[in-house]
Amino acid sequence: QSSVSLYGMADVWVGRVKTDITGVGSASETVLESGGFNTSRLGFKGSEDLGGGLKANFNLEGALAMDNGTAGGLSFNRQSWVGLSGGFGEIQLGKPWTPYDDTRSMANDTFNANFASSWTTWLGYEDNPNNTIRYNSPNFGGFSGAFAYSLGEDRASSPNNKASNLVSFSLNYANGPIVAGFAHQSQKVEGLNGIDSTGILTGLAATGKTTYNLLNGSYDFGVVKLVGGVNQAKVQPDGFADVKANEFNIGVDVPLGAGFDIGVGVARSKLESGGTDLSKTTGFSIGAKYALSKRTFTYAAFNRTKAEIIGTGAEVKNTLFGVGIQHNF
Amino acid sequence: QSSVSLYGMADVWVGRVKTDITGVGSASETVLESGGFNTSRLGFKGSEDLGGGLKANFNLEGALAMDNGTAGGLSFNRQSWVGLSGGFGEIQLGKPWTPYDDTRSMANDTFNANFASSWTTWLGYEDNPNNTIRYNSPNFGGFSGAFAYSLGEDRASSPNNKASNLVSFSLNYANGPIVAGFAHQSQKVEGLNGIDSTGILTGLAATGKTTYNLLNGSYDFGVVKLVGGVNQAKVQPDGFADVKANEFNIGVDVPLGAGFDIGVGVARSKLESGGTDLSKTTGFSIGAKYALSKRTFTYAAFNRTKAEIIGTGAEVKNTLFGVGIQHNF
Amino acid sequence: QSSVSLYGMADVWVGRVKTDITGVGSASETVLESGGFNTSRLGFKGSEDLGGGLKANFNLEGALAMDNGTAGGLSFNRQSWVGLSGGFGEIQLGKPWTPYDDTRSMANDTFNANFASSWTTWLGYEDNPNNTIRYNSPNFGGFSGAFAYSLGEDRASSPNNKASNLVSFSLNYANGPIVAGFAHQSQKVEGLNGIDSTGILTGLAATGKTTYNLLNGSYDFGVVKLVGGVNQAKVQPDGFADVKANEFNIGVDVPLGAGFDIGVGVARSKLESGGTDLSKTTGFSIGAKYALSKRTFTYAAFNRTKAEIIGTGAEVKNTLFGVGIQHNF
Numbered sequence: 001q002s003s004v005s006l007y008g009m010a011d012v013w014v015g016r017v018k019t020d021i022t023g024v025g026s027a028s029e030t031v032l033e034s035g036g037f038n039t040s041r042l043g044f045k046g047s048e049d050l051g052g053g054l055k056a057n058f059n060l061e062g063a064l065a066m067d068n069g070t071a072g073g074l075s076f077n078r079q080s081w082v083g084l085s086g087g088f089g090e091i092q093l094g095k096p097w098t099p100y101d102d103t104r105s106m107a108n109d110t111f112n113a114n115f116a117s118s119w120t121t122w123l124g125y126e127d128n129p130n131n132t133i134r135y136n137s138p139n140f141g142g143f144s145g146a147f148a149y150s151l152g153e154d155r156a157s158s159p160n161n162k163a164s165n166l167v168s169f170s171l172n173y174a175n176g177p178i179v180a181g182f183a184h185q186s187q188k189v190e191g192l193n194g195i196d197s198t199g200i201l202t203g204l205a206a207t208g209k210t211t212y213n214l215l216n217g218s219y220d221f222g223v224v225k226l227v228g229g230v231n232q233a234k235v236q237p238d239g240f241a242d243v244k245a246n247e248f249n250i251g252v253d254v255p256l257g258a259g260f261d262i263g264v265g266v267a268r269s270k271l272e273s274g275g276t277d278l279s280k281t282t283g284f285s286i287g288a289k290y291a292l293s294k295r296t297f298t299y300a301a302f303n304r305t306k307a308e309i310i311g312t313g314a315e316v317k318n319t320l321f322g323v324g325i326q327h328n329f
Numbered sequence: 330q331s332s333v334s335l336y337g338m339a340d341v342w343v344g345r346v347k348t349d350i351t352g353v354g355s356a357s358e359t360v361l362e363s364g365g366f367n368t369s370r371l372g373f374k375g376s377e378d379l380g381g382g383l384k385a386n387f388n389l390e391g392a393l394a395m396d397n398g399t400a401g402g403l404s405f406n407r408q409s410w411v412g413l414s415g416g417f418g419e420i421q422l423g424k425p426w427t428p429y430d431d432t433r434s435m436a437n438d439t440f441n442a443n444f445a446s447s448w449t450t451w452l453g454y455e456d457n458p459n460n461t462i463r464y465n466s467p468n469f470g471g472f473s474g475a476f477a478y479s480l481g482e483d484r485a486s487s488p489n490n491k492a493s494n495l496v497s498f499s500l501n502y503a504n505g506p507i508v509a510g511f512a513h514q515s516q517k518v519e520g521l522n523g524i525d526s527t528g529i530l531t532g533l534a535a536t537g538k539t540t541y542n543l544l545n546g547s548y549d550f551g552v553v554k555l556v557g558g559v560n561q562a563k564v565q566p567d568g569f570a571d572v573k574a575n576e577f578n579i580g581v582d583v584p585l586g587a588g589f590d591i592g593v594g595v596a597r598s599k600l601e602s603g604g605t606d607l608s609k610t611t612g613f614s615i616g617a618k619y620a621l622s623k624r625t626f627t628y629a630a631f632n633r634t635k636a637e638i639i640g641t642g643a644e645v646k647n648t649l650f651g652v653g654i655q656h657n658f
Numbered sequence: 659q660s661s662v663s664l665y666g667m668a669d670v671w672v673g674r675v676k677t678d679i680t681g682v683g684s685a686s687e688t689v690l691e692s693g694g695f696n697t698s699r700l701g702f703k704g705s706e707d708l709g710g711g712l713k714a715n716f717n718l719e720g721a722l723a724m725d726n727g728t729a730g731g732l733s734f735n736r737q738s739w740v741g742l743s744g745g746f747g748e749i750q751l752g753k754p755w756t757p758y759d760d761t762r763s764m765a766n767d768t769f770n771a772n773f774a775s776s777w778t779t780w781l782g783y784e785d786n787p788n789n790t791i792r793y794n795s796p797n798f799g800g801f802s803g804a805f806a807y808s809l810g811e812d813r814a815s816s817p818n819n820k821a822s823n824l825v826s827f828s829l830n831y832a833n834g835p836i837v838a839g840f841a842h843q844s845q846k847v848e849g850l851n852g853i854d855s856t857g858i859l860t861g862l863a864a865t866g867k868t869t870y871n872l873l874n875g876s877y878d879f880g881v882v883k884l885v886g887g888v889n890q891a892k893v894q895p896d897g898f899a900d901v902k903a904n905e906f907n908i909g910v911d912v913p914l915g916a917g918f919d920i921g922v923g924v925a926r927s928k929l930e931s932g933g934t935d936l937s938k939t940t941g942f943s944i945g946a947k948y949a950l951s952k953r954t955f956t957y958a959a960f961n962r963t964k965a966e967i968i969g970t971g972a973e974v975k976n977t978l979f980g981v982g983i984q985h986n987f
Binding site: 004006044046048050051054056057058060062072073074075076077078079080081082083084093094095130131132133151153155156163 | 335336337339340341342343356357358359360361362363371393394395396397398399402403404621622624625653654655656658
Binding site: 006007008010011012013014027028029030031032033034042064065066067068069070072073074075292293295296324325326327329 | 662664702704706708709712714715716718720730731732733734735736737738739740741742751752753788789790791809811813814821
């Protein structure tokens with residue numbers, strides 16, 4: 001009588017990664033890695049009809065490292081939540097994705113693949129915080145919104161006796177060929193177990209705040225889909241100067257027919273502090289997919305990302321090339 | 330041809346916990362936690378009919394932390410065993426629950442929820458030791474018994490060249506409105522990997538013995554179910570004085586109809602050594618459930634537990650309030 | 659629409675293990691352990707028909723410790739791969755078994771059980787390396803072959819700027835009562851994350867190479883199955899003298915009818931360096947199986963293994979006796 005359903009994704013690629021650092025030299029390696037296109041995963045989910053349109057839902061999803069069998073043990077570190085849904089929308093309690101992350105992934109360059117230029121250039125953020133309450137609105141003629149609040153649960157280690165928290169919300173529109181979204185996320189670190197697993201503040205200060213504002217969208221012309229977005233991130237470490245990131249990405253996904261698709265993307269992130277430019281990171285990515293079925297495709301990927309420290313000439317170049325296969329189950 | 334069945338429970342709650350320590354102050358925190366009512370879990374189990382009434386059975390069950398996706402990796406740390414069952418009863422080999430734990434949970438206050446007063450006041454014990462052989466008798470007109478023996482496998486680290494062990498057995502009676510049970514458990518720690526994961530001895534001595542004797546039961550009057558139990562625990566650390574715990578709990582579970590149930594419990598544990606009272610812990614718990622279906626309910630919980638060190642005036646007060654949802658799959 | 663299938667094996671035994679060291683004494687322990695016959699496991703696998711004879715396949719399989727519920731967390735450390743199969747054979751990407759390991763297990767003494775004499779005497783090897791590309795040929799009238807290449811991905815830590823690697827291939831023949839195979843494996847350790855998880859080189863040198871050449875087979879006479887094999891291993895640690903291992907095993911598996919089977923094996927491994935004998939390890943194993951069904955059997959096992967350091971009189975004797983049950987799901 002078990003109602004749970006298993007699902008997952010197995011994505012493995014073989015390729016070559018290269019890092020160039022000015023004045024230091026370059027290093028390259030041939031690798032077989034998991035999750036070239038999307039992160040491999042194993043999940044369990046289920047839904048129970050409670051009558052009157054109300055449902056009880058849950059989801060447990062863990063990332064898999066297909067190349068080494070998940071060395072650290074299977075952990076439902078991607079999603080783990082339980083909730084209720086009905087005419088009012090949906091409530092999720094646990095560790096869901098943030099609305100900001102959903103909007104970010106909804107219209108991203110190069111098929112939103114893991115090797116997309118925006119993922120290798122833009123500032124990191126917390127995408128699935130622990131201890132989260134999330135609300136998803138119903139769909140109103142294409143419009144939908146979501147709100148999430150995450151509890152830091154670290155008052156004891158906080159200098160000012162407050163707990164860390166994360167707030168994330170989004171307003172999205174999807175109708176026919178148009179997808180557009182606005183999303184905001186704010187990560188406040190007050191104590192030691194702070195909610196900033198991206199470690200953006202770690203190098204600067206123990207506590208502080210990071211905020212993100214994203215506007216993105218896509219338009220599907222049929223012969224080509226245009227995607228793009230702009231993002232502003234602001235890091236405000238306590239006791240240090242603010243750092244601002246101005247970021248954009250743009251891309252085209254082209255269906256060539258017979259199961260072939262090509263996606264290309266360019267992205268940039270510029271960091272400044274007090275009006276002075278600090279660094280500039282530029283990424284270029286191109287990917288090709290060939291569908292073997294609805295659940296299986298092979299792909300080839302290339303990404304080149306260059307990070308420059310302004311005024312010093314110092315550069316770090318990362319190059320990746322790989323071919324892989326993704327199977328969904 | 331796989332005969333395995335998946336099952337589980339997702340239980341998440343939001344609430345506030347508070348700790349008061351006399352002369353030190355108080356601290357509170359808003360939390361979103363897993364397993365407010367019962368521990369969230371994911372399990373796999375199966376049974377194969379071997380003919381002639383004999384069955385091969387197995388069970389793998391791991392605890393889940395729904396609020397963070399099981400940070401430590403999925404481990405079948407709740408149950409993992411394989412065995413045979415038939416007219417003779419059932420044999421389980423591996424890591425099953427102890428008979429003492431089953432009887433303890435069979436008639437406990439406040440729905441036997443994790444926030445029940447007895448769980449926050451009574452002395453801890455080892456509930457699912459490793460390396461265990463368990464036998465469950467058939468049911469004889471309401472009577473049933475169970476016996477378990479656990480191997481410490483730590484002879485090499487034991488001063489007297491003996492391995493640690495755990496013995497647990499129970500005699501239970503369940504018939505119509507009456508449930509009654511007697512259970513005994515004895516945990517003998519001889520070596521470093523001793524079977525006492527509760528750590529009761531750790532603070533006192535490396536080796537020793539802890540025994541538990543429990544008598545409990547419930548009577549269901551229909552409009553109200555009365556539950557209660559008395560427990561005596563004796564800690565005998567090698568080279569230190571014995572410590573005795575005298576414990577009781579009492580509770581009522583009240584079905585209010587339309588899916589509503591209320592459970593209330595009071596429990597106490599008094600520790601004494603050589604005729605001198607050492608400490609007194611008193612707990613009060615109240616919980617309300619509202620069934621959304623046979624597999625899903627929401628709940629509200631309150632627990633207040635006070636531990637006093639006799640003669641010093643020192644007190645630790647813990648307060649918990651939360652609301653949650655539990656979904657079984 | 660999930661196509662994944664769950665499967666596994668639960669194998670638990672109770673017994674006694676004893677270690678004798680000359681001049682030191684002996685130690686014995688009563689134990690309840692997992693995987694007496696075969697390693698307990700939980701797995702997920704699936705296959706998708708892509709049309710035209712092509713299939714997409716995946717497999718995730720983790721070892722289970724049934725006696726303690728997998729203390730370290732469930733990890734798909736036995737197999738985790740995704741691939742394609744068709745008329746050309748099969749490609750697997752991820753962490754599959756090596757061809758050498760398959761041939762080794764195909765014709766091994768004492769049912770190839772974990773307590774078989776060859777497993778307790780022969781030199782260890784890497785059986786399922788990370789980051790592996792494996793190809794399995796189709797079956798040509800009983801003949802089949804396989805080839806695997808594993809990437810060390812540790813160039814950065816390698817003194818000579820090369821990555822570690824593992825090469826393994828096999829040529830097998832199976833037709834009617836005859837099974838025969840040749841397999842080769844070469845493990846080259848260049849850097850810190852070297853592919854030699856067996857640690858054979860660790861005690862001697864950080865880097866080096868170990869090669870294995872195996873010839874084995876079995877012939878099923880019906881009333882008895884004869885199995886045997888010879889193996890040559892060569893350890894070539896950088897900066898130290900080579901060590902050679904000459905190994906053989908021989909066994910008989912006897913079906914006694916009514917579900918009873920008995921298997922007996924003898925194996926030896928002799929180590930020499932520069933023409934001088936270093937050590938000699940001899941093992942004897944006997945196992946009896948009794949089938950309760952196609953998926954469940956009970957067993958009794960005995961293994962005695964003696965390792966002698968040549969010329970010193972020093973000996974280590976290990977004795978194991980146990981009875982167990984294995985259930986496949």
